[in-house]
Amino acid sequence: MKKLVCFALTLLMLTALLAGCGSSGTTLADVKKAGTLTIATSPDFPPFESLGEGNVVEGIEIEILNTICDRFGVTLTINQMDFDSVIPGINAGKFDLGVSGISVTEERKKNVLFTDPYCLAAQAIVVTAGSPIASKADLDGKTVSVQTGTTAEDFCMGEGYDVMGFAANSDAEAALVTGKVDAWVIDDLTAAEMVKAYNAENGEGSLVILSEAMTTEPYAFALTLGSDDLAAEINKIINEMVSDGSIAAIFEKYDAPYTAPHN
Secondary structure, three states, rough: OHHHHHHHHHHHHHHHHHHHHHOOOOOHHHHHHOOEEEEEEOOOEEEEEEEEHHEEEEOOOHHHHHEEEEEEEEEEEEEEHHHHHHHHHHHHOOOOOOEEEEOOOOOOOOHHEEEOOOEEEEEEEEEOOOOOOOHHHHHHOOOOEEOOOOHHHHHHHOOOOOOEEEEOOOHHHHHHOOOOOOOOEEEEEHHHHHHHHHHHHOOOOOEEOOOOOOOOOEEEEEEEEEHHHHHHHHHHHHHOOOOOOOHHHHHHHHOOOOOOOOO
């Protein structure tokens, strides 16, 4: 009898453990109950996220999310961190959304659930004026700087380049201008924004974005695995905003070219 009781208790505990592992993730009802959509972001990625006046996070993705929050009837809560902490935080269920110009990759899909993409972006190659590097082929045997945890880092390491990773894109840029690396690889729209700002202070043409891009990839928001309900509701709004030109208008507001995704 004791063996049967012990077995029953063990089975009950195992069932409870498995139920906990099969968490359904975050739902729209959860967000509405909390009254806020909580995001994780690295605000060093203009024009998608950056720190504005009073250190308030602003940018393209923040405007898209404000629209989503308005539709849901909730507020937006922003948590700032290094980029390489965003997806682990989402994976651990600490936040509702990861928002930092996140490229959709098969490897990342193992750890997070993605919304439908809201735009297509490319990885740009940035060099200093007079650099002998004129194309991707010229990077063989060269050292490149990237932001840690990005697809730029993954791609460059996969290509066999000598890679120096930095927590912030501003540090990756500094590595280029101080001669520590030969090139800097970064998403194209952010490259345009940061290179424009650098050249305005240091002379036009000080930094150059090569015409040849590294890759083309979709951007989306990341959720905890199992958050299919919330993702579906966000997708409805994203696809409406893509179709009616709302997202294109936000990009235009930030003087950023827009390429619509193939949703």
